[in-house]
Each structure stands twice: as C-alpha cells, then as structure tokens.
Amino acid sequence: MRERFKALRLTSTALFFLITLVAARGQSFPDPPPPGPAAKGIQTVVLAGGCFWGIEAVFESLKGVSEATSGYSGGSAQTAEYETVSSGSTGHAESVRIRYDPAQIDFGSILKVFFQVAHDPTELNFQGPDYGSQYRSVIFYGSDEQKRLAEDYIRKLDAAKVYKKPIVTQVVPLVAFYPAEDYHQNFLVKHPDYPYIVYWDLPKLDALKKAFPKLLKGS
Numbered sequence: 001m002r003e004r005f006k007a008l009r010l011t012s013t014a015l016f017f018l019i020t021l022v023a024a025r026g027q028s029f030p031d032p033p034p035p036g037p038a039a040k041g042i043q044t045v046v047l048a049g050g051c052f053w054g055i056e057a058v059f060e061s062l063k064g065v066s067e068a069t070s071g072y073s074g075g076s077a078q079t080a081e082y083e084t085v086s087s088g089s090t091g092h093a094e095s096v097r098i099r100y101d102p103a104q105i106d107f108g109s110i111l112k113v114f115f116q117v118a119h120d121p122t123e124l125n126f127q128g129p130d131y132g133s134q135y136r137s138v139i140f141y142g143s144d145e146q147k148r149l150a151e152d153y154i155r156k157l158d159a160a161k162v163y164k165k166p167i168v169t170q171v172v173p174l175v176a177f178y179p180a181e182d183y184h185q186n187f188l189v190k191h192p193d194y195p196y197i198v199y200w201d202l203p204k205l206d207a208l209k210k211a212f213p214k215l216l217k218g219s
Contacts, residue, residue, distance in 0.1 A: 029116050030160050032108035033152040036145055039102045042066060045110065046073050046140035046177050048093035049119030049169075050127025054201035055096040057188040058118045058208055063217045064104030069097045070187070071179040073140050080178035088132035095140065097177045107146055109215060111153050114139075115167075117207040121154075122165040128200055137167075140174035147171060 049055055052070035060068040072080045075091035085092045100110065115121055119137060120128075127135045141147040150171045158167055179185075188197050188205075213219055 028160075029112060029162055030156050032111050033149055033156065035106055035108055035149060038106075039143070039145065042099050043102055043107070043146075044097060044099050044142045044174070045107070045146055046071075046095050046097045046138075046142075046174050047110075047114055047118070048073065048095040048136060048138040048140070049114065049121070050094070050130055050135045050137075051196070051200070052094040052096050052180065052184065053187040053197065054204050055118055056186070057201060058113060058204055059096060059098050059110070060186075061205065061208060061217060062100075062105055062110075062113065062212075062215050063219065064102075065098055065100045067097070067099040069177075069179050070184045071095055071097060071177050073097075073174065073177045074138065074172075077176070077178060082181055082184070085134050086132075088134050090134070092134055092178075093136050093138050094134055094180075095138070095177065097179075105215065107149055108153070109212075111150060113208065113212060113215070115153070115157060115162075115169075117204055117211055120163075121157075121167045121169045122163045124168045137169040139169060139171045140177070141171060142174050147173075 047055060056068045056070045059065050072085050072092040073095040074093045079085065079090035080092060084090055085094065098110065121137045123137070125131070125133045125136050139150045141150060154167050154169060154171070157163070188201055191197060209216065
C-alpha cells in the first residue's frame with residue numbers, strides 16, 4: 001500500500017528517530033500558558049506531524065475528542081488526493097482534524113500531547129523515515145485563542161530547551177481540510193500488525209499511556 005517503509009525493516013534512521021523521541025520525553029515538559037475563558041461547544045483544530053496514521057490514533061485515544069480524521073490541509077481541493085499529495089508539490093500536509101469538547105479536554109492538553117508524544121517538532125519537512133513538505137509540522141488553528149496558546153507554548157518549550165534543536169512547527173490559520181481516502185481512516189486500528197505501524201506508531205501510543213494516563217478514554 002505504501003512504499004515509505006522500504007524493505008519492511010527497522011533502519012538505523014528509524015532507530016535514531018525513536019531514540020530521539022524517547023530522549024525528548026525524558027525531559028521535563030513545561031505546562032502550556034494558561035488559557036483564556038473556556039470556549040463553549042465542540043472546537044476544531046487540525047494538526048500535522050508526519051504520517052497521519054499515528055497522529056490520528058494518538059488523538060482518537062483522548063477523552064473529550066469526538067473525532068480524529070486523517071486528511072490534507074494547506075493546499076487546494078483539486079490536489080487533495082494521496083498520490084498527488086505524496087509528490088510534495090501541492091502545499092498540503094498530511095493532517096488530522098481533531099474535534100474536541102473543551103469542557104472535557106482543554107487545548108493546552110492537546111498541545112502537550114502533540115509536542116510530547118505525537119511527533120518530533122524539530123524535524124523540518126520530514127518526520128522519521130518520511131521526507132517532504134507533506135510531512136511538515138503544522139498547527140492549523142481554528143481560533144485566535146488557539147493561535148495565542150500555540151505560539152506561546154512553542155516559545156516556552158524553546159526557552160526551556162526541551163529539545164536540542166529549535167521547534168520548526170508552523171502556526172497558520174485553518175483555511176480548509178479535506179478528508180483522506182477511506183482506507184487511511186482508522187488505519188492503525190484496522191492494521192495493528194502493519195510493519196510501519198509497529199515500528200513508528202505503536203510506540204507513540206505506549207508513550208501516550210505512560211505520560212498522560214488520565215487523558216485517555218475510559219480512565
């Protein structure tokens with residue numbers, strides 16, 4: 001289905017990536033800046049940080065998240081198709097639309113999960129074995145409050161030197177989101193033994209369970 005996991009093996013690049021994530025999680029992550037007045041009703045944010053399979057699975061696990069959908073954001077409707085996006089020339093990033101209830105999970109918690117376990121925000125236009133601008137780190141915000149909190153938290157993380165390199169996550173307004181093809185939705189749940197999932201995404205879920213047990217559905 002995907003050619004990204006060539007020869008179905010854990011390469012030295014993959015090992016380095018996993019070691020980097022583990023090292024980052026070992027640091028003391030500061031809390032996000034305090035939020036303003038709580039938003040009412042279901043809120044939406046779109047996050048991008050590499051292959052959308054793992055990002056979707058991480059956020060689908062959080063209580064208060066009613067929907068996590070894999071898709072494309074940053075480009076036009078005409079190019080929102082997997083093979084075209086994979087060329088890296090469309091402006092799209094593989095993204096996940098997250099709909100959440102701020103009465104159950106605040107945006108600060110979503111940011112902590114995104115930066116601490118969902119991806120490595122210091123990798124510019126790649127994530128692990130996946131290279132190209134379609135795998136860049138982006139927060140497509142849906143409100144001024146989301147923008148403020150995201151920018152403030154990035155500054156706070158950089159100042160705390162949580163990572164050895166500066167964070168390269170873009171913070172841009174959400175213009176449009178286009179759901180990906182059906183076979184990409186809930187891919188981890190449907191294919192838990194797929195080698196890419198085993199090596200790259202299941203460790204993220206393990207890290208999520210260890211770092212944020214109280215945020216998980218059913219907790």
